[in-house]
Amino acid sequence: MARYAALTMVHQEEAYFRLWLGHYGAMLGRENLYVITHGGDPAIVALAEGCRLIYLPRLSVDGNFDSNRFEVLNTFANFLLSQYDGVIAGDVDELVFVDPALGVSLVEFAEQHRSASPALRAFGFNVFEREGEAPLDMDRPILAQRRHVRCEQDYCKPLIVFSRPGWSVGFHAVPGQPYLPNGLYMAHLHYVSTGLVADIAGQRAETLAENPQIREARAFRAKWWGRRAKHARDYMSLMSSRPVEDLDDRIEELLAELRANIVQSRWGGRGYFQMAFQKRQDYVVRLPERFGRVF
Numbered sequence: 001m002a003r004y005a006a007l008t009m010v011h012q013e014e015a016y017f018r019l020w021l022g023h024y025g026a027m028l029g030r031e032n033l034y035v036i037t038h039g040g041d042p043a044i045v046a047l048a049e050g051c052r053l054i055y056l057p058r059l060s061v062d063g064n065f066d067s068n069r070f071e072v073l074n075t076f077a078n079f080l081l082s083q084y085d086g087v088i089a090g091d092v093d094e095l096v097f098v099d100p101a102l103g104v105s106l107v108e109f110a111e112q113h114r115s116a117s118p119a120l121r122a123f124g125f126n127v128f129e130r131e132g133e134a135p136l137d138m139d140r141p142i143l144a145q146r147r148h149v150r151c152e153q154d155y156c157k158p159l160i161v162f163s164r165p166g167w168s169v170g171f172h173a174v175p176g177q178p179y180l181p182n183g184l185y186m187a188h189l190h191y192v193s194t195g196l197v198a199d200i201a202g203q204r205a206e207t208l209a210e211n212p213q214i215r216e217a218r219a220f221r222a223k224w225w226g227r228r229a230k231h232a233r234d235y236m237s238l239m240s241s242r243p244v245e246d247l248d249d250r251i252e253e254l255l256a257e258l259r260a261n262i263v264q265s266r267w268g269g270r271g272y273f274q275m276a277f278q279k280r281q282d283y284v285v286r287l288p289e290r291f292g293r294v295f
Helices: 014-028 042-047 065-080 106-113 194-210 213-217 219-226 228-240 247-260 289-293
Strands: 004-010 033-038 052-056 086-089 094-098 119-121 123-127 148-151 158-161 184-188 244-246 262-264 273-275 284-286
Touching: 004 014, 004 065, 004 106, 014 033, 014 042, 014 094, 014 106, 014 194, 033 042, 033 065, 065 086, 086 106, 094 106, 094 158, 123 247, 148 228, 194 228, 244 247, 247 284
Parallel strands: 004 033, 004 086, 033 052, 123 184, 244 284
Antiparallel strands: 086 158, 094 184, 119 158, 123 148, 148 284, 262 273
16 A cells, blocks of 8 residues: 655644644554654644654744755655655645545545656645634534635645655745646635634744844745734635635636646746646635535
């Protein structure tokens, strides 16, 4: 039977990490989950019992942090691929899954497509809290409570890999032509709850206060971090006002549009490509009820 590992890097963000652990732990077994903990936050360490923990120091954070951490992630993924048939990676608020209608597990799906490309991209979307929705209950399936999403080309990431990935910052791109199979999805959960967004914004503000050198090297990142809560509120408000289409009615044309428009990625250098929409949709989509069984 094929052996797969899951890989992420985390600091704080315990709520997202719980979801990541539940999703991939049930699928792969905790002994196959590799967690790079940046700073060894005790809450993260406690939650990750049974996983493979890798500690990195957090003495300071500067504007080169993202590029440095992806050197680590790529190197570690390269090693894992000498031991495993495939690696499923992503940020801790990103969960990859297969449409339940296909009736196969994520590993089975990956094995069906491994000969097509060294990296499988998932159709990515932002799951957001729509105005008027009840607060998120973390003890209930997330996609049963949050069915409205925004399709985002930048989140169609190559998160299942079979050979040395060479990920760009953010897992957004790998070298070579993108491959996006039918039925593979990635839920980006950053906007899933106004309460969680506020918590993360507070953590980022604390990081900025403790590491003023971020502003010196990456002023634009510091500005975005400082306004994260407002940005999220504005995003969720705007998306709540958009008309709604059903994903099942739109997915074929959305996939066709992405596959037909391969462009140079804004992440990574020469040879890094991504798929893009010709124009941004003026609607959001509603997930089918069956997705509520996934997580």
